[in-house]
Amino acid sequence: MKPYKNKINRIRSFALALIFIGVVIMYIGIFFRSNEIVMLIFMFLGMLAIIGSTVVYAWIGTLSTRAIRVQCPNCGKHTKVLGRVDMCGHCREPLTLDPSLEGKDFDIAYNKKVKHEK
Numbered sequence: 274m275k276p277y278k279n280k281i282n283r284i285r286s287f288a289l290a291l292i293f294i295g296v297v298i299m300y301i302g303i304f305f306r307s308n309e310i311v312m313l314i315f316m317f318l319g320m321l322a323i324i325g326s327t328v329v330y331a332w333i334g335t336l337s338t339r340a341i342r343v344q345c346p347n348c349g350k351h352t353k354v355l356g357r358v359d360m361c362g363h364c365r366e367p368l369t370l371d372p373s374l375e376g377k378d379f380d381i382a383y384n385k386k387v388k389h390e391k
């Protein structure tokens with residue numbers, strides 16, 4: 274199973290990956306120089322990935338303002354918590370804002386539960 278990461282960090286690495294994918298797609302497009310239409314399609318897809326990445330970055334910006342800054346009890350560093358449960362961005366210590374979940378094992382499903390209750 275994949276280890277959980279701090280949500281904001283995870284989204285940020287996703288945005289970074291999108292830029293990388295966009296550049297790779299455009300680079301592949303160069304190999305199809307002889308076929309203009311194929312090259313244009315690759316360029317377009319690459320641009321789309323990069324635009325998508327800037328959108329994700331803008332989204333992180335709004336998420337960060339909504340996230341609550343807390344001091345991690347484990348490493349003492351400040352980290353941003355998103356949702357009911359999240360991970361410390363520095364040491365991956367599970368953190369919760371809900372006192373009823375304190376002491377329980379970290380479970381990403383607590384976030385999904387909240388959505389259903391709405």
Ligand SMILES: [Zn+2]
Nearest residue numbers: 345348361364
């Ligand atoms: Zn920590």
